[in-house]
Amino acid sequence: LPPAEVTTRKHFSCLDKLGLAILAVTWVLAEVCPSPALASEAARPQAPTLVECRERFLAHPEARESAMCFYQCAQAPPARDTVQRELTALVERHPDHGWLALVLGHVEHLTDRKAAEAPYQRAAMTFRRLQDAEGEVLAGMNLRVILLAQGRTQEAAEWTRRVVEVASASGRPELHARALIVEASQLYEVEQDLGRAFRVLKRAEALVFPDGGEGLKKQYLGVMSTVSERLGRLEEAADVNLRLAELARSTRDLFLEGHARYMLASLATRRLERDPTPGGREHALALARQALAAAENTGNQTQVTRALRITVAMLGNTPEERREADELLKRCMSLAELLDSNERRLACLSTRAVRRVDVDPAGAIQDADAALRLAVEGKDPLYLAWALRGRGTVAYRTQPLPEALRHAERALDAAEALRETQSDASSQAELLATWVGDYHRLAGWTLEAGGATGQGATLPTRETLTRAFAVSERLRARTLLDALVASRALASSEDTPERRAERGEVQRRLVAVQRRLLDAALAEGGRETALKELQELERHERDLRPAPRHGAPDFASLEAVEQGLGEDEALLAFLVGDDGDVSGTSAGGAWVLAVTRSGTQVHRLPERTRLVAAATLFSGLVERRDDSELGAAAALHAQLLGPALAGLPPTVRRLLLVPDGPLHDLPFAALRERPDGPPLVARYELALVPSASLWRHWRQAPARAPGGEALVLADPDRALRQPLARAAARERTGVFTEAARLGALPEARREGHEVEDVLRGTHTPARLHVGTDASEHALKSTDLSSVRVLHLAAHAVVDAEAPERSALVLAPGSEEEDGILQPREIAELHLKGALVVLSACRSASGTVLPGEGVLSLARAFFEAGAHAVVASLWPLRDDEAAALVERFYRHLATGAGTSAALRAAQLEAMEDGLPPAAWAGLVVLGDASLVATTPLERGGVTTGALALTTTAFLVLIGLVLGARRRVRGKPPS
Structure with a gap:
């Protein structure tokens, strides 16, 4: 399933969809006239006549509502030309009346978007001359939208900056909030910088709630619902859309309620992909049906098409559901053609391709190819990644596996292109996390192509191991790898001395606020104020950090890792995915790649949901400190390590573990082959590494002098x-x-x-x-x-x-x-x-x-x-x-490597x-293997070297015997 289609960059700023430029002035005027895009025909007020507007203007020429009356009148198409001429004449007679020029821009926009630029520009300059902050902000917001529609992004960005600057200086919270929302829209729509957009919206949130008007709250929640969903903050996005749905329902805003209901359904499908649970599909289908009903109420065909698609995607394969899906798909395609929307065509085609893959393979391929062509034409990496994902699914179920691999690899390229649009490392990591399932899927399919699942191989085994390992490395700890390896690249041009000085000042202010928060005498009200100030400073500090440096990715190849390992080392790289996705297609499964100097083997593992449950149970039993974990330790050992360890060369004494998913918090040292046997650390030195590429980076670093x-x-x-x-604060x-x-x-x-x-x-x-x-x-x-x-x-x-x-x-x-x-x-x-x-x-x-x-x-x-x-x-x-720790240092002081010293200390603790x-x-x-220190030489012999070997041997013998004695006396529960 795709990300929520509403996340297209056009959403919530494109006048063809929502008309926010018109709403900018409407919301400030206490929502005098709801936009036609947001109001149903039944709720729309009757337009005033031109005569009525003239009378209002003569009576109160300075009033904004008098100018706005002309826009309301122009809602009737036959009156637009007359209203346009009337407003043009009034603007010439009243050159200092910025509201007339602004409303003239609204009226021009109804028929000719480009013609609206001149009156909006005139309005903005008039308000600036009169030092009317509110007027200039509203005119600038509308002008920005016109410029974006013409592809004049640089000019639009300049107006965005001006709007924020004027609104911030005005001291008016609601105006400032509106400008921040516009800034966030610019960031995610044009610059695709979701992280900064999210932080800007968080700044606006405190200005919008609880005292902002209903229209402003709708605007904030609408934009935040999209940005948080795109970043993969699914729980936060769900909360935002629940609030938006309730606000829309209470204000009878059918359009926004339809949008919120669709987003809730889309988020449910995303959560189902991330964490398949019993009943998850049924819940998502129920939400999709609610979204469809809400969309039907709006009469907006774009919303209806989106809701149709997501409902079809969640329907099962019973005969009744298949018939329903076929009918809904026909309607989806018809509406997409009626709307003449490539985005809607793409969505309907991709969904139909997956639905018909088992009954009409040729038709499924045709649909998937057509969707892919539309995505390529659209040049949007999000839609391209989604279309390639769908094309890969169809190929997996209808064509030779190498064809599916080709499309799945291109989907990851598109996802990583999205990652590169983010200006900070944390946003890059959050965005890429939403595509983790695609990495697991490609790796699993690749191993399957090499015969790892017992099916016939379609590619040479060595080639599939190499390719699957490469996919694994593309997934892991990317921002950390960039920070360490790409540090050789040139620094960002934005990291100027002035910017560094500003960041230093923000950091000093952060310290001052945190010192206040640590003060026991700080009153509760002061604590809440300090927390809000801290949040603002934290967001500012992140915005001032140097942008990630994008050197060429320095991923370790399988061959390079094999050659870099010692004879006594093995690297176990875990890939913990699900066996199947919501469409019934293989999701890649779970695997462990066991890499040694002599070669690489791969072994299948239980899927992620089973390992999550097993790892959680084991960790809980360890906390009891009563040996109740022994059985679970043996079970996990068998599931995760048994076949891999059995295939290792006898020389291996150190395991480098590259965990994934639920294995990050697993105490591998306590796993054991049998409930009555010694733990894993009795046999191997152990270390966790974020990725093989980072391990190679550290291992290849020049040795430091003693x-x-x-x-x-x-x-x-x-x-x-x-x-x-201890008084409870309203904020954490x-x-x-x-x-x-x-x-x-x-x-x-x-x-x-x-x-x-x-x-x-x-x-x-x-x-x-x-x-x-x-x-x-x-x-x-x-x-x-x-x-x-x-x-x-x-x-x-x-x-x-x-x-x-x-x-x-x-x-x-x-x-x-x-x-x-x-x-x-x-x-x-x-x-x-x-x-x-x-x-x-x-x-x-x-x-x-x-x-x-x-x-x-x-x-x-x-x-x-x-x-x-x-x-x-x-x-x-x-x-x-x-x-x-004392034991660890005693062994470290003998010149032992880090993992050897910790192992020796743990063996003593067990003894x-x-x-x-x-x-x-x-x-x-x-x-x-890092050796942090070496002992001083005394008489030609290093102190402690012999003691370390003797102690480790005696401890290991005692440990094995002791474990047997304890287990005989108390069977594992």
């Missing part, structure tokens, strides 16, 4: 003496409430001293800061170029809804800092290949964005230049975390009888 130092910050003391007021305070309530970490302080002692015998001595010295200022003021190990033993707060507010909680250290070290600040630390150890709860967890991965604190350190991060998937007990909850949550991310 030396440098470790910087250790432990048990930060914020010196807060009063608890934060998130990290600030939690950060202000956090207590001391005495074990972390002991841990810091222990790390200092251990590293004293290495080439990387530690510089320790504790208490109030363990500060954000100390970290930022340190020259990090010589830091080989950065250790932070502190509290972490994770905000799953707003990942960029997550933070490590340090002492401030100066008035210029707040002690809340957030991802945007972490990314600017300029680490150079360092190992970062985050001895902090949930520092490796957070929001999982499909494709991109976990938006965690650990990820931000990679952006800063770290090559490996040790972090936690879940909250750890203070004493257990300290003991585990002590600690449950997986105490040790399996600490993971290595990134370059597992």
Whole structure:
């Protein structure tokens, strides 16, 4: 199914569809005259006569309503020429009456859009001369639409900027809100910059609600429904459209209610694609029928066509539903021809192609090809990607598989073209996340073509493995890869010294606001005000960030990864998709590619929905700390790893795991082949990597010379003496409430001293800061170029809804800092290949964005230049975390690689009888082989080397025997 068709760039600004230029003045005038596009015939008021308008104007020539009367009169076609002549004469007699010129533009637009430009231009200049902000804003908004219709985008952009500037300076909230909505429309319609459009709309929201007029609320909700849906913010889009539907219903606005009902149905189909659930199709079909009924009420044939298409797409394959679908499709095609709309033809053709694929393959191919031609002609990458997706589906079910692969690959090219239109990395990631299913589908189809599903191969196996691996890499952690690899490209021309200075000022203001939010004495009203100010500053700061640098994508090929792996390493790349989509076509399924130096094998996995349930159950059982997870651990091991591990060369001792979907938060270390057997970490070193391309990037970095130092910050003391007021705020305070309530970490302080002692015998001595010295200022003021190990033993707060507010909680250290070290600040630390150890709860967890991965604190350190991060998937007990980390450093100090040191520490914790909850949550991310320090030589022998080997061997023997004893005494539940 396509994204909601209403998201075309013409929506909500093109006068052919909604007439927003006319509404600009209408809404300001208390909705004197609803637009014909938005009002039913029954609700439309009777037009006044020209005589009545003359009388009104003579009585009140200065009143806006007097000028508006002429536009109402012109709604009757026979009167338009006369009204136009009357207004032209009045404009000449009253050169300082901007409203007459504006209304003349409205009247001209009814018959000749181009002719409306001159009166709109005159109105804008008149209002500017008179310093009438409202008039200039409205004239500029209408002029902008006229210019866009003529393809004069640069001039339209200049008028957009002028409108926003004048409205902002006016001090009038409603006028400012309207201008911001226009700016957002410019961003997403013309520049296709959805992320900035979304942030601009969020700025407008506080001005629109709760005090804005009904018309303004409709305008805001209408644009926001489209932008949020296009970004893949489905839950937010659903909430917006529910509000829009209720507002439209209460004001008897049939057109907007029809639009909202259609969007709700479309969003239900999108959610069904993303997360298939029992009864999901039936629910989406019910919403589609509601949308069709609402569209019929409007009498608007475009809305009816859209609703027909989505209803057909959700109908099943019973004889009754097939007959209904055939009838609705006939009507869909007829209306598309009547409207002479290529967009509607494309939608109806693509839907009919999928519906008829099993009964008329030749006709399905013909329809899909016709839809694709229309998409190519339209030159819109969104519609092209959608048409190619449909063409691929038809080819998969009717033609040789290589033909389907060709179209599916082109669909990804179109989706990635959409990604490149976004001006910030987070919006790029959000947009691409909406296409993750297409990557899974193409990868699965490619493997199927090589015979991986047991069917006859249509392409050589090696070729399909290479191509599927390439699809996998195109999907994963793209913005992180761009940030690290494309950093060699030239900086954006927009990243000027002035822009950097402005961003620095915004960051200073952010710190000041966050310091207020952390103040226990701040009253509730002040807290709400500060939160609103913070939101505005956060959006401004994101707008000022340098645009992503688009160097050539540096994806690792399968051959390059195989050659780069050691004999003792294997990379397991997981692709976790669904088995089928809503049309019954293969959605690619779930797979694991097991890559070693000697070659690559592929194995089928249970589909995503089954793995989600299994992984959730396992994680919950681990938290119980009573061995109840042993059976689930063995089951998941069999499903995810069994065949892959069985096929690995016997030399493999380290697994590099590239997770996907529900596997990002899975503690792989605690999986085991049998309930009574040792866990996976007893057999292998383990590390999680965001992608093979990033692993290669880190692995190929030049080795650093011995030396440098470790910087250790432990048990930060914020010196807060009063608890934060607990009165509930109307808005979520998130990290600030939690950060202000956090207590001391005495074990972390002991841990810091222990790390200092251990590293004293290495080439990387530690510089320790504790208490109030363990500060954000100390970290930022340190020259990090010589830091080989950065250790932070502190509290972490994770905000799953707003990942960029997550933070490590340090002492401030100066008035210029707040002690809340957030991802945007972490990314600017300029680490150079360092190992970062985050001895902090949930520092490796957070929001999982499909494709991109976990938006965690650990990820931000990679952006800063770290090559490996040790972090936690879940909250750890203070004493257990300290003991585990101390053990890790003892092994690290012997010159062991990062994953080897963590494995040795975990083996010791298991030998002590600690449950997986105490040790399996600490993971290595990134370059597992990174050696962060080496021991000082004493008499020609490195200290600790022999001890490490002996200890690991004895611990492993004791672990196996101990596990057997425990299982015999207590069978797994």
